[in-house]
Amino acid sequence: MNSLLTLAKDLEQKSKAQQQSTGEMLKAAFSEHEKSVRAELRESEKRISAAILAHDQKLSSAMSQRTKGMLRMVSQTWLTIVLVSVLLTASCAGILWWQGQLIADNYTTIREQTRTQAMLSERNNGVQLTTCGEQSRRCVRVNTGAGTFGEDSSWMILAGK
Template sequence: MSEILNLAKGFEEKSRQLAGDTERNLQSEFERHELFISEALKSSEKKISAAISARDQRLSQFVLRGWAWILLTVITVTIACWGVIWYQGHQISDNWKMIAEQKRAIAQMRDQGGNLIWTTCGDSGKKCLEIDTKAGSFGEHNQYMIPKEY
């Protein structure tokens, strides 16, 4: 029985040694596999980061172009509005000058009898002038009278 015991001890010893070798080999392979996966993840991370960075740069350019168009549009509209306001200001100024000239002309006409009231009289359609009867008549034969509103 001692031989069987020796064989069993030898087998157990070999089994332990084989289990230890297998464990060391597996540990070594796992470390190698872990290193490979770590490097693959780092490589993927770099590729993804580069892709995200490129996309962000394209989006930034796109947004910058959009803001540039908006700014250009605002400047154009502002210049156009300023031009319209400037033009209208000159038109208003010219109109004020024309109104002042017309007021002066009206005052001058009023001073020269421009406020007289003319109409047509009778069936013949002759021109008639409204007379201020309260002012009286003048001349040798009272042939002159003062027009109303004069």
């Protein structure tokens, strides 16, 4: 029985040793597996980070180009608005100046004609010149009561003072 007990103890020690050896082997295998998984995770993290960074750079570049394009378009629009406004203002100012010149010239002509008419009326004893008919021909008032004169009776006395 002693040999059986010794055998059992040996078996138990071998079993414990084998258990311990298997545990250490599993621990080493799991440790190796854990290291390789961590290395793969790090590599995967690097690839994902690089992909995200590249995507961010592309997106940033696209946004920068779009912003530049938008700024160019807005500045061109404002430049067009300013140029059109300046041209409209200059055109209106030119038209107003031209009309002012016409009005001033017409006013001067009217004043001269009024002075001339007053002078002629004064010299000719109140005879007034005007325009008559559809064609606006020059005409004067005549004294129909004074009668007609000349061989063909085509002359008449002017009405006046």
